[in-house]
Amino acid sequence: MVAAAARKIRDGELVFVGMRLPMIAFALAKRTHAPGATGLFENGIIRDTPAPTLLYTMGDPPNLSGATFCGDMISVMSLLQQGRVNVGFLGAAEVDRFGNLNTTWGWRNGEPVRLPGSGGACDIACLAQRTVVILAHDPQRLVARVRHITSPGNGDGGGWRRAHGLPERSGPSAIITTMGVLRFDEDGEAFLASIHPGIHVEEVLRNTGWSLRVADDLIVTPEPSEDELGVIREIDPNHFWTKT
């Protein structure tokens, strides 16, 4: 999952990194195929080098030390609104067939559960050129329709984003799960583009909350290389974030 996420970062890009697994993915990309990528953090940090140690939050002292820039939130998030940010990473409690995200309201045993909320996720989903969602593959989490749109994807299909005034060059690009990678077609709906090694298509379909379309040219996600695994182990030796 982390290796698949890292591969979504191209060399030289401006990347909104976020928390948790994407922090590892950014560090991995920097040390492998995308040494020229720049990391942006909404608390006001810009980094040309990955932080030297594992981060628990983006405000940990090792993420500030040796940064290229430390300033305020607006000076970093305004880069999103200008359309300069190539890719942003997001997690979510729920994602739906059109890539809309919910991190505000969950549901457990028939009762609503209040989740932490947007943070910067909605801003990134609205304004980054491409957004990549990372979450565990589970029918409770990949749902036909999210209960609350915290962060908009393609709404209810193609054309929805433009109709709501969102920038032309923005929107969901991929959903990376523990089973595969989903991408989006012209009408804004997610389809299965690649499955991770050892996973069967039926398993993916059974664990998705809508009838997921499968690409004609479905591929198997390339396994992480020894180099990539080595870097991941080095960054997160105790598997704090890379449990799966």
Add this chain to the structure above:
Amino acid sequence: MTGAAVSKIVSMQQAIGEHVPSGSSVLMGAELEQMIPFSAGHEMIRQGRRDLTLVGPISDILFDQMIGAGCVSRVMAAWVGNASSGVGYCFRRAVEHAIPNAIETVDYTNFTLAMALHAAALGLPFLPTYAALGSDLLKSNPNLCEFVSPVNEDRMIAVRALQPDVAIVPVQRADASGNSHLWGNLGVAIDGARASRKVIVVAEEIVSPEVIASDPNRTLIPGFLVAAVVHEPWGSHPAPVQGYYGRDHAFFAEYHEESRKREDFERWLEHWVLSVPSRADYRKRLGESRTTGLRVQEHSFTAPADFGF
């Protein structure tokens, strides 16, 4: 004695007693995950504040603790929880079951909350943005209003200016008048201080005005905005202060477990807040080995900048 600076240094007890009455709106956690004024929040809990409106983009576990202690009736935030462990259990209990009391939540995104404070800092009634278009936040937050731009006919969001009653801002060092040096990620601290009616600065160190004037680019809060200066080393623990101490990750993980059930949270609150009269006592409770482990292990000083002429 014309122009002599009057010292604004007071104890945390005095600062909260005088400047943060029940019913106030209070900006905290403006620097996001670093420099969160835990000692100020704990003093509000001890002084029994009620009906507070908490304002902050993310607040890590401070807002959760204050909600659990019954100080809060409204939260205006982008994210409320535990940054390294996930949900905030006190926040959940209050929203889902009105325990210990019901709270109103006004959900923002980080950028729209920053814009709300920036608008107030600029003296404007609102600022326009494309962020949050299409989101369900627009249905519940009355301070995010869709409109059509008069200059290009784009659909946009007007973010209403937000002026907290008081901003509580931890800084690395301040002089007695409140002129403050802070460094690291700044989040919404500068706008937050300018937007608020009053500012309380919580300083790790008090320095002379000459130290402040030696590096004016680092003076991010001018003293005339500041109502009170509190000298409180370790005031942000378990959040980090760059150059002073690191983040106590274990404390956040322990709080996550110890706040899962209401009765456990009450024990936590008694142990870490109610039975601890001052920050010095809090440090004793943390213990020497814990604070030693959090101190800066390897200093990294900036290159000097020449202000000579």
